Amino acid sequence: MNSTNNVDFLKSLVEEKYKVNKTEVIDQYQISFEVEQVEVHRLLSELKLEGWKQLSYLSAIDWIDENEFEMVYIVFNWDRPVHVQIRTRIDRDKPVMNSIMPIFEGCKYYEREAHEMFGIKFPGNPDHEKQLVLEEWDDMPPLRKDFDPQAYSDRKFPVREYNNDFVELNGKKSKQKDRLKRAERIEQVGKRGNK
Amino acid sequence: MKKYRTVSLFNPFRLWKYLFKKPVSHDMEDIFTKKNREVLRKDTFLKLKPKRESSPRTAPANLRGFHTNDWDKCIGCGTCEDICPTKAIEMVERLDVPDKEGSFQVRPTIDYGRCCFCALCVDTCTTDSLNMSNEYIYASDDADNFKFLPQSTFLGEEVDMGWQKDEVSNLLDKERVKMDHVLPSDRKSSFVEVVKGYSKEYAMAEAARCVECGVCTSSCPVQMHIPAYIKSIWENDVEAGLRQIYETNPLPGVCGRVCTHNCETSCSIAVNGEAIAIRWLKRYIIDSAPTDMYEKMISQDVSEVIDAKVAVVGSGPAGLGAAYYLRLMGYNVDVYEEMALAGGVMRYGIPAYRLPDTSIDKDINFIKSIGVNILTNKRVGKDISMDQLEKDYDSVFLGTGFFKVRNLNIPGADHKDVIGAMDFLPQVRDFERGVLKLEDIDVAESVVVIGGGDVAFDVARSATRLQMLKYGKTDVKLTSLENEDALPASMDELIEGGEEGIEFFCGNGPQEVMQKNGKVTGLRLWKCLCVFDTAGRFNPEFDDECEQVIAGKQIYIAIGQAPDYDYLPESLSSKVKIERGKIKADDNGQVSDVPWLFVGGDILRGPDLISGVADGHRAAKAIDSYLYKQAKDKKSYKKVEEMREAAIHNTPGFTPKQQARK
Numbered sequence: 001m002n003s004t005n006n007v008d009f010l011k012s013l014v015e016e017k018y019k020v021n022k023t024e025v026i027d028q029y030q031i032s033f034e035v036e037q038v039e040v041h042r043l044l045s046e047l048k049l050e051g052w053k054q055l056s057y058l059s060a061i062d063w064i065d066e067n068e069f070e071m072v073y074i075v076f077n078w079d080r081p082v083h084v085q086i087r088t089r090i091d092r093d094k095p096v097m098n099s100i101m102p103i104f105e106g107c108k109y110y111e112r113e114a115h116e117m118f119g120i121k122f123p124g125n126p127d128h129e130k131q132l133v134l135e136e137w138d139d140m141p142p143l144r145k146d147f148d149p150q151a152y153s154d155r156k157f158p159v160r161e162y163n164n165d166f167v168e169l170n171g172k173k174s175k176q177k178d179r180l181k182r183a184e185r186i187e188q189v190g191k192r193g194n195k
Numbered sequence: 196m197k198k199y200r201t202v203s204l205f206n207p208f209r210l211w212k213y214l215f216k217k218p219v220s221h222d223m224e225d226i227f228t229k230k231n232r233e234v235l236r237k238d239t240f241l242k243l244k245p246k247r248e249s250s251p252r253t254a255p256a257n258l259r260g261f262h263t264n265d266w267d268k269c270i271g272c273g274t275c276e277d278i279c280p281t282k283a284i285e286m287v288e289r290l291d292v293p294d295k296e297g298s299f300q301v302r303p304t305i306d307y308g309r310c311c312f313c314a315l316c317v318d319t320c321t322t323d324s325l326n327m328s329n330e331y332i333y334a335s336d337d338a339d340n341f342k343f344l345p346q347s348t349f350l351g352e353e354v355d356m357g358w359q360k361d362e363v364s365n366l367l368d369k370e371r372v373k374m375d376h377v378l379p380s381d382r383k384s385s386f387v388e389v390v391k392g393y394s395k396e397y398a399m400a401e402a403a404r405c406v407e408c409g410v411c412t413s414s415c416p417v418q419m420h421i422p423a424y425i426k427s428i429w430e431n432d433v434e435a436g437l438r439q440i441y442e443t444n445p446l447p448g449v450c451g452r453v454c455t456h457n458c459e460t461s462c463s464i465a466v467n468g469e470a471i472a473i474r475w476l477k478r479y480i481i482d483s484a485p486t487d488m489y490e491k492m493i494s495q496d497v498s499e500v501i502d503a504k505v506a507v508v509g510s511g512p513a514g515l516g517a518a519y520y521l522r523l524m525g526y527n528v529d530v531y532e533e534m535a536l537a538g539g540v541m542r543y544g545i546p547a548y549r550l551p552d553t554s555i556d557k558d559i560n561f562i563k564s565i566g567v568n569i570l571t572n573k574r575v576g577k578d579i580s581m582d583q584l585e586k587d588y589d590s591v592f593l594g595t596g597f598f599k600v601r602n603l604n605i606p607g608a609d610h611k612d613v614i615g616a617m618d619f620l621p622q623v624r625d626f627e628r629g630v631l632k633l634e635d636i637d638v639a640e641s642v643v644v645i646g647g648g649d650v651a652f653d654v655a656r657s658a659t660r661l662q663m664l665k666y667g668k669t670d671v672k673l674t675s676l677e678n679e680d681a682l683p684a685s686m687d688e689l690i691e692g693g694e695e696g697i698e699f700f701c702g703n704g705p706q707e708v709m710q711k712n713g714k715v716t717g718l719r720l721w722k723c724l725c726v727f728d729t730a731g732r733f734n735p736e737f738d739d740e741c742e743q744v745i746a747g748k749q750i751y752i753a754i755g756q757a758p759d760y761d762y763l764p765e766s767l768s769s770k771v772k773i774e775r776g777k778i779k780a781d782d783n784g785q786v787s788d789v790p791w792l793f794v795g796g797d798i799l800r801g802p803d804l805i806s807g808v809a810d811g812h813r814a815a816k817a818i819d820s821y822l823y824k825q826a827k828d829k830k831s832y833k834k835v836e837e838m839r840e841a842a843i844h845n846t847p848g849f850t851p852k853q854q855a856r857k
Binding site for chain 1: 198199280281282283286287288289290291299300301304306308309311338339342344409412413418420422423424426427432434435436438439442443841844845
């Protein structure tokens with residue numbers, strides 16, 4: 001069986017039985033379906049029965065402007081080589097997605113990671129709130145788009161003064177300071193007109 | 196590149212080689228370096244020799260370990276500092292690295308408390324000097340020790356490379372947005388401007404390539420703040436760009452077309468790609484700024500607030516530069532110009548296909564609109580004497596330029612069909628303006644141009660156009676001492692000139708103008724072996740056995756221009772020292788024995804238009820400090836005082852190149 005047939009097979013399998021919001025055929029080895037949140041588990045079970053037995057990855061994307069997270073599940077079939085992405089949008093304010101542990105038990109680490117990085121809760125996964133890689137993290141989940149890495153750095157690692165060994169002026173006047181001052185002034189001139 | 200590789204049927208067997216390979220694993224005990232062994236092994240009593248020495252550690256080839264920075268490549272552009280999401284990178288000043296055009300004397304330091312090893316700094320490095328090693332172990336009990344100044348070694352040790360930028364991870368856009376040019380076949384028979392200019396979309400796309408490092412600023416003679424106005428283009432705020440430009444350059448429309456653009460040569464993107472089209476972006480701002488936007492720029496009248504008058508002789512770039520800034524500082528300025536139109540070489544030397552009158556007018560009209568008084572058809576020395584100027588004004592600025600033809604001393608050169616560039620080019624401009632008719636200009640069917648600079652190309656390409664109009668075909672030959680790869684003219688000229696059908700005979704020296712029956716028939720050339728001698732002086736050497744004669748009925752000479760000091764009266768010329776055509780003066784152009792006299796432009800420093808503007812600006816500041824104290828009436832309006840301060844503040848220093856020439 002050739003690979004084009006695999007994509008067609010998947011399209012008819014999924015699109016006939018499920019309400020698909022968006023189908024995207026990336027190439028002969030990759031296809032993506034966006035479905036409603038409630039259909040994810042049924043669809044993943046069906047794909048598993050059809051041979052997509054391997055959960056390759058599970059993660060999320062933060063669409064902050066739309067106030068949504070997009071969950072992405074990637075499954076793979078070793079007999080019919082197509083990566084299938086199942087995508088769904090969930091609410092960003094109360095991000096809850098039922099765990100898929102009953103279908104793919106190995107998801108438990110991915111779900112822990114998604115919780116740590118995005119703060120999504122996975123009822124059904126008893127360990128989902130357990131820390132995975134971030135030790136003693138006390139800020140908002142860092143892969144959320146509104147996380148400010150610089151502010152975090154500033155809070156956790158105060159700016160260190162230069163070790164004087166690095167600066168080498170040989171008693172001469174700093175040119176850098178003058179240059180920055182001049183640059184700043186000229187930039188300001190432009191903005192003045194827009195008041 | 197294929198998306199999916201086709202793999203061999205035998206591929207699985209390949210993996211068997213790993214069957215007998217020793218697995219890679221290191222005991223934690225072994226993983227330490229000379230640098231941190233004391234910390235890691237503080238509690239051990241026995242310090243065995245192998246443990247004291249650095250142990251090999253294995254890491255994947257693309258590991259994002261501690262940074263290395265090759266200082267020979269690094270230009271201190273600071274792009275790494277800007278992109279760093281955790282502000283771990285900070286540039287520190289190092290005046291021990293050489294001060295070169297296109298670089299800053301700063302180098303990055305990295306605070307590894309903050310660094311998240313994302314490698315964005317590596318992927319955006321303009322020179323590829325910053326890389327990551329596969330060194331990942333370092334320990335110290337002092338937090339201050341985690342701030343490094345990366346060099347090509349990691350803490351003095353040679354290390355293997357880890358993460359390096361590749362085509363996929365590269366964040367810089369190295370290709371310039373294409374500029375439309377009028378096709379050679381269309382432009383050859385008219386003086387229409389060759390470069391069409393960017394549209395808004397194209398200008399914004401080009402502006403988006405800029406990394407705002409600003410290394411270009413130090414190589415610009417007036418030190419324009421280039422990143423600021425490029426950012427304004429990107430933000431689609433033409434007005435802000437216009438204001439920023441006028442802080443340092445009163446002739447932006449002209450510079451946007453014909454500047455020698457040292458900035459582009461030193462652009463950090465040019466290290467590995469094509470420079471940002473800085474000159475054309477500046478032109479975009481000026482071309483798209485409507486007149487009323489100019490009016491808004493200086494809202495308050497620049498009225499005479501300082502009771503002192505300055506005369507400027509010559510309305511070229513230096514003269515107008517001085518006049519503009521003096522006016523901003525509140526002085527009364529009169530500019531004397533011998534020709535009918537202001538602008539000097541801009542107006543009469545550069546052909547219209549490079550610099551149309553409309554864009555010169557736009558710049559000069561703004562200078563006039565702030566109250567600079569330009570008196571045309573007034574030659575100092577003829578219509579008004581220098582002595583009179585000395586009497587009537589408190590200070591005089593000379594920016595009279597090099598407008599005279601420099602002659603070539605070869606046999607046969609004193610023929611009427613051996614023509615100087617500066618005699619020919621003003622005629623061409625006047626023809627384009629309709630002052631002269633085609634019949635008035637004597638261009639032969641075949642001409643030879645001597646010279647390899649921009650002026651030589653101006654002559655050759657103008658002659659091409661006139662021949663096209665007159666005879667319908669062209670025959671222009673250009674010969675220069677320098678080979679094609681070392682021409683002083685810009686690359687654009689060579690390419691565009693070639694497209695227009697100019698034949699090049701580069702690398703040859705003229706020996707004799709051939710004549711027959713009193714008419715010029717051609718030029719005898721010898722191969723030029725080298726232009727400069729070992730001491731770096733101009734002293735061409737020829738191979739007389741490699742001789743050729745090229746045919747042409749006219750010879751044009753464009754081997755440089757000379758000054759004209761006829762206007763200086765006896766009383767003054769005895770005090771003014773002239774060395775190799777240039778007037779001796781201090782850095783700001785003040786003539787030492789004549790404190791009220793200032794000079795600038797070609798007669799002080801040269802060699803290009805923008806250096807003239809810089810001289811004018813410096814002289815304006817010097818004139819101000821000479822006159823301000825003595826002036827009796829100094830009404831202080833806050834706005835004008837601010838403008839005066841800005842003009843003083845923005846006075847450019849010398850570029851590294853100018854510094855070296857001194």
